[in-house]
Amino acid sequence: xxxxxxxxxxxxxxxxxxxxxxxxxxxxxxxxxxxxxxxxxxxxxxxxxxxxxxxxxxxxxxxxxxxxxxxxxxxxxxxxxxxxxxxxxxxxxxxxxxxxxxxxxxxxxxxxxxxxxxxxxxxxxxxxxxxxxxxxxxxxxxxxxxxxxxxxxxxxxxxxxxxxxxxxxxxxxxxxxxxxxxxxxxxxxxxxxxxxxxxxxxxxxxxxxxxxxxxxxxxxxxxxxxxxxxxxxxxxxxxxxxxxxxxxxxxxxxxxxxxxxxxxxxxxxxxxxxxxxxxx
Amino acid sequence: xxxxxxxxxxxxxxxxxxxxxxxxxxxxxxxxxxxxxxxxxxxxxxxxxxxxxxxxxxxxxxxxxxxxxxxxxxxxxxxxxxxxxxxxxxxxxxxxxxxxxxxxxxxxxxxxxxxxxxxxxxxxxxxxxxxxxxxxxxxxxxxxxxxxxxxxxxxxxxxxxxxxxxxxxxxxxxxxxxxxxxxxxxxxxxxxxxxxxxxxxxxxxxxxxxxxxxxxxxxxxxxxxxxxxxxxxxxxxxxxxxxxxxxxxxxxxxxxxxxxxxxxxxxxxxxxxxxxxxxxxxxxxxxxxxxxxxxxxxxxxxxxxxxxxxxxxxxxxxxxxxxxxxxxxxxxxxxxxxxxxxxxxxxxxxxxxxxxxxxxxxxxxxxxxxxxxxxxxxxxxxxxxx
Numbered sequence: 001x002x003x004x005x006x007x008x009x010x011x012x013x014x015x016x017x018x019x020x021x022x023x024x025x026x027x028x029x030x031x032x033x034x035x036x037x038x039x040x041x042x043x044x045x046x047x048x049x050x051x052x053x054x055x056x057x058x059x060x061x062x063x064x065x066x067x068x069x070x071x072x073x074x075x076x077x078x079x080x081x082x083x084x085x086x087x088x089x090x091x092x093x094x095x096x097x098x099x100x101x102x103x104x105x106x107x108x109x110x111x112x113x114x115x116x117x118x119x120x121x122x123x124x125x126x127x128x129x130x131x132x133x134x135x136x137x138x139x140x141x142x143x144x145x146x147x148x149x150x151x152x153x154x155x156x157x158x159x160x161x162x163x164x165x166x167x168x169x170x171x172x173x174x175x176x177x178x179x180x181x182x183x184x185x186x187x188x189x190x191x192x193x194x195x196x197x198x199x200x201x202x203x204x205x206x207x208x209x210x211x212x213x214x215x216x217x218x219x220x221x222x223x224x225x226x227x228x229x230x231x232x233x234x235x236x237x238x239x240x241x242x243x244x245x246x247x248x249x250x251x252x253x254x255x256x257x258x259x260x261x262x263x264x265x266x267x268x269x270x271x272x273x274x275x276x277x278x279x280x
Numbered sequence: 281x282x283x284x285x286x287x288x289x290x291x292x293x294x295x296x297x298x299x300x301x302x303x304x305x306x307x308x309x310x311x312x313x314x315x316x317x318x319x320x321x322x323x324x325x326x327x328x329x330x331x332x333x334x335x336x337x338x339x340x341x342x343x344x345x346x347x348x349x350x351x352x353x354x355x356x357x358x359x360x361x362x363x364x365x366x367x368x369x370x371x372x373x374x375x376x377x378x379x380x381x382x383x384x385x386x387x388x389x390x391x392x393x394x395x396x397x398x399x400x401x402x403x404x405x406x407x408x409x410x411x412x413x414x415x416x417x418x419x420x421x422x423x424x425x426x427x428x429x430x431x432x433x434x435x436x437x438x439x440x441x442x443x444x445x446x447x448x449x450x451x452x453x454x455x456x457x458x459x460x461x462x463x464x465x466x467x468x469x470x471x472x473x474x475x476x477x478x479x480x481x482x483x484x485x486x487x488x489x490x491x492x493x494x495x496x497x498x499x500x501x502x503x504x505x506x507x508x509x510x511x512x513x514x515x516x517x518x519x520x521x522x523x524x525x526x527x528x529x530x531x532x533x534x535x536x537x538x539x540x541x542x543x544x545x546x547x548x549x550x551x552x553x554x555x556x557x558x559x560x561x562x563x564x565x566x567x568x569x570x571x572x573x574x575x576x577x578x579x580x581x582x583x584x585x586x587x588x589x590x591x592x593x594x595x596x597x598x599x600x601x602x603x604x605x606x607x608x609x610x611x612x613x614x615x616x617x618x619x620x621x622x623x624x625x626x627x628x629x630x631x632x633x634x635x636x637x638x639x640x641x642x643x644x645x646x647x648x649x650x651x652x653x654x655x656x657x658x659x660x661x662x663x664x665x666x
Contacts, residue, residue, distance in 0.1 A: 026412040026413040027413055027414075028410070028413035028414075029410070029413060029414065029415050029483070029484045030483070030484050054415035054480050054484055055414055055415040055416060055417075059413050059414040059415065060411060060412045060413055060414030061411075061412035061413075061414075075487060076484075077484065077485055077486055077487040078485055078486050078487060078492075078536050078537075078538075079487045080487060080488050080491055080492065080495075082495070101495050101499070103492070103536060143463075144463075147459055147461065147463070147506040148461070148503060148506035148507055150503050174535070174536060175532065175535065175536070177495070177496070177499040177532075178499060178502065178503075179495055179498045179499050179502065180458075180498065180502060181459060181502065181506070182457060182458070182459060183459065183465070189465075192463070192464070192465055193465070193553070193555045193556050195463075195464075196464050196465065196510075196552065196556045196559065197556045197559040198559075200556065200559035200560055200562060200563050201559055201562065203563050203566070204559075204562045204563045204565070204566035205566070207563065207566040207567050207569075207570050208566045208569050208570055208573075210570060211566075211569060211570020211571065211572075211573040211574055212570075212573050214570070214573070214574050214577070215573040215574050215576060215577035216577070217577075218574065218577040218578055218580075218581050219577045219580055219581060221581065222577075222580065222581030222582075222584045222585055223584065225581075225584075225585050225588070226584045226585055226587070226588035227588075229585070229588040229589055229592050230588055230591065230592055232592070233591075233592030233593075233595050233596050234592070234595060236596075236599060237599060237602075240599060240602060240606075240610075241595065243610060243613075243614075244595060244598060244599075244613070247613055247614065247617040250617050250618070250621045251617060251620060251621060254621040254622075254624060254625050255624070256624065258625075259625040259626070260625060260626040260627075260628065261621075261622060261625050261626065261627050261628070262627075262628040262629075262630060263627060263628065263629045263630070264629070264630060265629060268614070269614075269615070269618045269622070270629065
């Protein structure tokens with residue numbers, strides 16, 4: 001019977017839905033909600049709290065006074081602050097292109113809304129602060145220290161300083177890191193290549209020289225060992241060795257017919273030539 | 281009453297009944313109680329549909345208000361005037377017609393609830409249940425119950441799946457150059473393998489988890505490479521560096537409460553940049569050259585020593601025989617050698633002292649015997665013979 005006339009019911013339902021939509025809103029876990037009453041900040045729902053577990057921090061279906069209160073959502077998560085590359089001049093006048101990034105979080109959404117409005121604006125403001133701070137601090141370092149700035153307290157100092165300013169925007173810098181630190185292309189890179197190349201050429205030359213040296217040592221050792229072997233053997237009778245070796249030498253040196261030998265009959269070989277030993 | 285009877289007789293019991301009433305009221309309203317009603321009544325069984333529609337389509341405020349009034353009157357009429365059989369018949373049809381709509385709507389709602397109240401979490405997934413955006417629970421694989429759609433939503437994330445982020449390219453012209461601790465430049469390509477460790481943290485803590493993994497990976501790799509020398513990074517310490525990068529990444533991601541586990545860092549390529557590659561290749565060429573020098577010298581050494589040992593052994597053997605009969609052996613060896621030598625060469629025998637000798641070297645070879653007498657240079661052969 002109620003269904004007999006659906007229009008009024010529909011109207012009533014519609015009104016109800018409109019009121020409900022104006023009253024109720026959902027806050028996801030990833031957002032913080034700033035509630036403004038006629039433009040005046042009233043309260044923050046699901047505000048960031050490092051200790052609160054998920055599900056207990058106030059997210060979900062929340063009511064507000066319809067029509068006079070409105071809600072601004074602010075990200076609750078860790079946000080990305082990717083900086084542009086910038087060239088840093090070290091104290092020893094060397095250039096380095098530094099690419100840094102930072103992570104930040106809006107910890108005071110109300111302040112953020114009041115000062116810069118949106119997360120993106122906050123990120124821009126922080127980016128500028130961080131960039132100038134980085135350039136200043138890194139510029140006070142020698143080149144070698146720039147290569148691994150994490151070693152010292154440098155990055156922590158930068159983070160703390162920037163954090164102090166970030167608080168004005170309701171943000172907190174969680175981490176500042178150097179993503180890349182490269183030589184600028186052009187002359188610095190070329191000279192680094194040149195240095196690497198000459199270092200390698202030197203290394204190659206050294207390796208070859210060492211190889212030659214080793215080879216020479218081996219040869220000398222072999223010569224010595226051979227001499228030792230000869231001496232041990234031939235030393236037993238040097239006189240006979242001289243004779244024996246001479247015989248071998250004659251055989252090899254007069255091995256072809258192109259030689260002419262002029263002999264005296266006094267020669268040992270020709271001693272029997274004259275039949276008997278009369279002359280001498 | 282009469283028109284009510286007519287309605288009862290109508291083929292469509294329920295529809296007609298409600299409509300004529302309405303039609304009645306409608307007519308009455310504008311006509312201020314005049315009674316052409318009867319004319320309307322007879323054609324009502326078929327005519328009600330057209331009559332019923334106009335009011336529905338007309339949705340002006342006045343109409344709606346009138347409708348409310350009419351409905352009130354109608355109700356009264358149904359309860360009082362409908363006391364008779366006809367009246368009861370009408371009312372018994374009425375709820376039946378209403379319920380068919382309710383049933384359809386109910387079935388739709390039931391289907392909706394049935395479909396949106398259950399969800400399945402696959403073996404590799406975890407389900408994160410949100411109630412109006414608020415985190416409720418994380419569920420393990422299986423079939424689960426939740427509140428129907430607009431209230432509860434489920435986000436499924438694959439926690440077992442291992443994702444991979446490639447940093448630097450192994451191919452192509454784009455080099456991922458990095459400065460090493462000894463201020464050399466290395467070309468690195470590596471991949472980071474990671475998976476979701478904690479789906480809640482992964483969903484709620486980081487705005488851009490994957491981007492974060494990449495940036496943290498780059499930062500950690502740069503930090504580790506800047507501690508190593510080029511040679512170490514290219515060669516022996518690769519695995520060690522990869523492990524250190526993994527640890528550092530995990531440390532950083534944990535400090536962000538990212539809910540991400542870094543499973544490993546694989547260095548796919550760690551080479552000197554292409555611009556100096558030839559110089560690096562020359563170094564390995566030099567190493568091979570050095571090895572070659574060494575090998576050559578070793579082969580020389582072996583030949584030399586073997587030859588020395590051979591000569592010594594030969595001498596030893598002859599000497600052992602010589603010791604047994606020195607004079608004869610010596611003589612024999614001398615004569616045999618001279619025989620062998622002199623049998624092959626040109627020979628000239630000269631009596632020394634009797635002849636004034638000189639040596640015409642160019643002609644000496646063939647005409648020597650017929651030509652002039654020659655010199656006492658023969659002495660030299662003599663001397664060596666002794």
